[in-house]
Amino acid sequence: KHAPPRLCANATYRRTLCLILKHLQMKRNKVLGLIALVILTTACGNKQTKVKQVIPPDGWTVLTENDYSIQYPTDWVLDKSGLAGTIFSVHSQVSASGDQFSENVNLIIQDLSTLNYDLNRFSDISEEQIKTKVTNSILLESKRLNAGGTEFQKVIYTGDFAKYNLTIEQYYWVRDQKAYVLTLTCETSQFDAYKETGEKILNSFSFNKN
Numbered sequence: 001k002h003a004p005p006r007l008c009a010n011a012t013y014r015r016t017l018c019l020i021l022k023h024l025q026m027k028r029n030k031v032l033g034l035i036a037l038v039i040l041t042t043a044c045g046n047k048q049t050k051v052k053q054v055i056p057p058d059g060w061t062v063l064t065e066n067d068y069s070i071q072y073p074t075d076w077v078l079d080k081s082g083l084a085g086t087i088f089s090v091h092s093q094v095s096a097s098g099d100q101f102s103e104n105v106n107l108i109i110q111d112l113s114t115l116n117y118d119l120n121r122f123s124d125i126s127e128e129q130i131k132t133k134v135t136n137s138i139l140l141e142s143k144r145l146n147a148g149g150t151e152f153q154k155v156i157y158t159g160d161f162a163k164y165n166l167t168i169e170q171y172y173w174v175r176d177q178k179a180y181v182l183t184l185t186c187e188t189s190q191f192d193a194y195k196e197t198g199e200k201i202l203n204s205f206s207f208n209k210n
Helices: 007-028 119-133 188-204
Strands: 060-064 068-073 077-079 088-091 104-111 135-147 150-161 164-175 178-187
Touching: 068 188, 104 188, 119 135, 119 150, 119 164, 164 188, 178 188
Parallel strands: none
Antiparallel strands: 060 068, 077 088, 088 104, 104 178, 135 150, 150 164, 164 178
């Protein structure tokens, strides 16, 4: 998985991601919740924020936006096209040996202004959807964590999406009437190989101070 990405492989990745999303959306049946890569509504605020300067380690780069920053390896590919409702995604290079899935981290944001959900409620609904809407799902872990004084929920589960068995690790934050869902998605057979790098990306995510 270290050869430079090819256009044909990237196109296959995009088609696969869209297929996975279609598979998930057909199962949602109008029930609110965020599972894997699904987003209902994106929202942007107009508040002035203090954008802090983040210096990434060697071999990594930083994406800095008005309300957050995140770091990722320089050999991962950044996509801010809004593919499938994502705010951004970064994905690993695919190999030249027929690998058709690119492990990735993406962010989605959902507007909760009409729902009055806190982190507990949002996490409960999301976990229920994982259990009932994801084919052959297994919820491996769900726990509350705190980093830098900000609470978030960490969830790990496996499930079948289209022709792939995936392991998905997510962090949920609820703040300013929005839910932020940061997701690491890997083929289950590759999760152990990408777990360290993937979690380093997830753990680098931080909100800028208002």
